Amino acid sequence: MTERRNSARSTEKVGLLSLMALVVGSMVGAGVFSLPQRFAQEAGVLGALVAWAVAGAGMLTLALVFQSLALRRPDLDAGVYAYARAGFGEFAGFLSAVGYWAGACVGNVTYWILITSTLGAVFPGLLAGGGFVAALVSTVGLWCFYHLVKRGVREANAVNRVVTIAKVVPILVFVLLAAYLLDPEVFAQNLTGADYTGSLFEQVRETMLITVFVFLGVEGASVYSRHARRRSDVGRATVLGFLSVSAVFASVTIVSYGILPMSQIAELPQPSMAGVLASAVGPWGGAMVGVGLLVSVLGAYLAWTLMAAEVLFVAAEDRDMPRFLAVTDDRDVPVNALLLTTLLTQAVLVVTLFSANAFDFALNLTAALSLFPYLLTAAYAVRLAATRETYADDLPSTRRRELAIALAATVYTVFLVYAAGIGLVLLGCVFYVPATLLFARTRRERGERVFSARELVLFTAVVIGAAVGLAGLGAGWITL
Template identity: 40%
Template sequence: MVGGGAFNLPSDMAAAANSGPVILGWLITGIGMIALVLVFHNLTNRKAELDGGIYGYTRAGFGEYLGFNSAYGYWMSTLLGNLAFFTLLFSSLSYFFPIFGEGNNLPSIIASSALLWAVHALILSGVKEASLVNLITTIGKMIPIFVFLVLIVFAFHYDVFLQDFWGPDTRGFDWKIVKEQVKETMLVTLWTFVGVEGAVVMSGRAKKKKDVGRATVIGLLGTMTIYILISILSLGVMSRSKLADLKAPSLAYVLEHVVGPWGAVLINIGLIVSIAGALLGWTLLAIELPYVAGREGVFPSWFAKENKNGSPSASLWVSNGIVQLFIIIVLFSESTYQIVYSMASVAILLPYLFSALYQVKLVGTGETYEKGDSRTKDMIIGLIASLYSMWLVYAAGLDYLLLTAVIYATGLFLYGKARAEKGEKWFRPGESLLALFILGAAVFAIYMMWIGQIQPGA
């Protein structure tokens, strides 16, 4: 989870909202993400046979085609997440080497490509070996974050934090302004938590299933504490307008404002270490789900191929090939870190929503529950997680939802190939209407981009 999002939280949150709405945004996110994590925890225990969890829940509860879309959307989200990390990494390196600009120019593209295939080679040597490197980088990235939090406490000023608390140039609480600002924080906060389901996705490699739920809950509570402290304390050090204008990674420039240039150097080094680990971790997530889906016949079977070291080699080659294509596209589209992570966040909404709905369905049908078991708590948690996921869909906005339809539409070929391998028709009753809806939305999105009506990040 702690990849690039934490290192740009000060400016991302300040660009979205003032101090009061930021607190409300974290409150909503905290309740929603805790509910989602408890859903993952519960489903991991009750449906331990479903490897790859987050997509398996959708498939088991709502059919083959929605299950495929959940897997495909999650896969695309992780690939876009890696693209966001590359962009932020070289934007950070530009502090030391200005040649990299904002991380989306030609030198950045060349360097990103080289790093991509270095990570590729490491994972081919074995998943366990790559996970060990990820553990080392996790320790390395937490040190500068903790230094930041300790030092920033002494620079915090209540008058700066309370300035325009509920909104710009307002004397008090205006729900219309507050609601819009809270809504603007949602994709930012969601992005920082994407990855919380990582233990569930990798559940097929766990020695004990109970460790999957435990790792998920501990991971969420730890990172949530870090994120809230970073965003709130930063709003008490610099004004919202100054924070919003900071270059990525803004955490570096907030600490530079407090202690001088060495603070920016420390944070930038920490971010480089962090993203190195995040690239590994996210690539492992990206290749695991297609691998499991290929093994279960939801993706074409060749996704399930392994090399002699037990790495999902076919899934890895396809995944990194797509990331390489994304990297090249960034050069010509000049996409920024914020635009890419927003796309990644929206693409993952379907897997989150249907995981929550699956818990509601299990409680309703009584499946996995013994006679006399109380289901009330699980139903409440499932409903909260479902409502939070629906709120995120609303908060994402029409532009990003339409662009996500384009992503989902590109998966139709893979779905058809997987169905053909099993000698089955492409769609079951009712699924064809959903496919037509996705295709229609994708065509409309492409047309709106063509005429300039959809401009992400504008």
């Protein structure tokens, strides 16, 4: 790993609670409020239970991988990028960093779509989160958050802690009310699925990408590891945050099946959690969920903005991104990385004006872009355990246990790639090709060749994937 040029610069440190709030804040965002409708479109109660069991177990292995790597490689910051670089080279690390960053920016756009959709109930000009007025409101909010983060890491994390607590309360109230009002007959009717759902395996497969999106953020503490007071807090925050949030996600999904027939839930507008509760207790239930969504989404947006800028900054400090992205101000804020993050989010926001199905597409693309960094992280953990690197002082049983966990995490992420479908993977390649200009600029700044022989092979594969993706868009078998 390249020695940091600014190693002497002090950073603002945060503790376990702040790191855990970052994990919870980044995971609990737009996705949880869309779960009832998105699951009801694909699966019944049994399918949902199996999907959450598989997703929970799989993501737990990833959380444990992040916990292990935080302790075994404490020299690596912004782990979701750094582990890929350490294990598989600079270009693989670059693709991991830029894909994770782009996925965060695309995901942030879905937050503004949901915000304006919710406000549309009060201000009809914003209805459905579309149109010029909605884009203008979103733009104002986007740049307000840009200036908030610029005030400093500590201030942003303080806001994130308060918001995290405030947004979890309405979700817990929804779960308790829906469980109390659950109709056993309706729940039984939704048990195996509807006539539009397939076999149990198909139901599980079709819902896996949904679970990926809502679990994004499990790596939040790892991404922000350079600010941790104690390195051990990174791993603990990851596992504790994941376990608490996964229980809430599964509960929101399952109790909804006892309120309405799944065919009706599948037709609800987003945020569907509001429609479910409103049907059970009246309009005030929908209003409560709407307020909770606004707080939740704004908090998640703050957390993801912090993480996206941090990944670019650490990659630039390691000289794997252009040097202008490594610039910080006197508050330790990576100002250029933050600005570029905000600009890409703004650009995607404008593109949504011309998209008929922007919300679902953005959710799925965000999940797909995150799979590559997750896969490389799990594979790196496998490599460390297999080669015994960093395990010299450990018992053989410890290495075998962590190798088994890393292998399980790798298999899980490979399954997620399959569940995502080839179309989204190829669309990811379409983004990677022009983004590689940043990698080329970095190599030129260092006075080196743009690609080594092995990196050129990987880049060629990405170019071929992008060409097939563009051809698929033209032929219509890949749609936006």
